Amino acid sequence: MKFKIRTGFGYDVHQLQEGLDFWLGGIKIPHTHGALGHSDADVLTHVICDALLGAANMRDIGFHFSDKDPQYKGIDSKILLKEVVHLLSREGYEIGNIDSTICLQEPKVNPHIPDMKACLAKVMGIPEHDISIKATTTEHLGFVGKKEGVAAFATVLIYKQ
Numbered sequence: 001m002k003f004k005i006r007t008g009f010g011y012d013v014h015q016l017q018e019g020l021d022f023w024l025g026g027i028k029i030p031h032t033h034g035a036l037g038h039s040d041a042d043v044l045t046h047v048i049c050d051a052l053l054g055a056a057n058m059r060d061i062g063f064h065f066s067d068k069d070p071q072y073k074g075i076d077s078k079i080l081l082k083e084v085v086h087l088l089s090r091e092g093y094e095i096g097n098i099d100s101t102i103c104l105q106e107p108k109v110n111p112h113i114p115d116m117k118a119c120l121a122k123v124m125g126i127p128e129h130d131i132s133i134k135a136t137t138t139e140h141l142g143f144v145g146k147k148e149g150v151a152a153f154a155t156v157l158i159y160k161q
């Protein structure tokens with residue numbers, strides 16, 4: 001029997017604007033600013049979706065859930081992630097592990113990481129141990145450092161028997 005292992009990568013950016021809800025890693029972060037987007041603009045959930053889709057060579061999040069489609073306006077990105085996991089499982093893929101990094105100048109993300117891990121693990125139906133979330137500032141450099149936006153990266157490993 002052939003055991004197939006694949007890796008995937010995701011990158012995403014959203015603008016930050018005052019007065020918006022700030023959804024990150026499936027949870028709402030208390031902050032003066034939030035991310036702007038067609039959906040709830042959850043950059044971490046989006047990069048995990050993209051990394052999973054990329055690993056399976058199934059295009060990207062915009063291909064499956066168009067930002068022109070009114071049905072996705074303001075949608076909870078956890079719904080999109082659940083659908084992505086479903087798309088992969090239909091192809092026989094299971095998630096090995098996920099590693100991710102959020103790039104944000106403020107607020108501090110670290111206190112929220114356990115809640116994000118618990119939330120996303122539940123959405124994907126995987127153990128919390130299989131999802132790593134890290135956070136970094138960019139030392140006040142670039143659009144992240146100037147608090148104009150939030151970025152994230154993720155890599156994943158998927159496999160099928």
Ligand SMILES: [Zn+2]
Binds near residue numbers: 012013037041042046
């Ligand atoms: Zn996004």
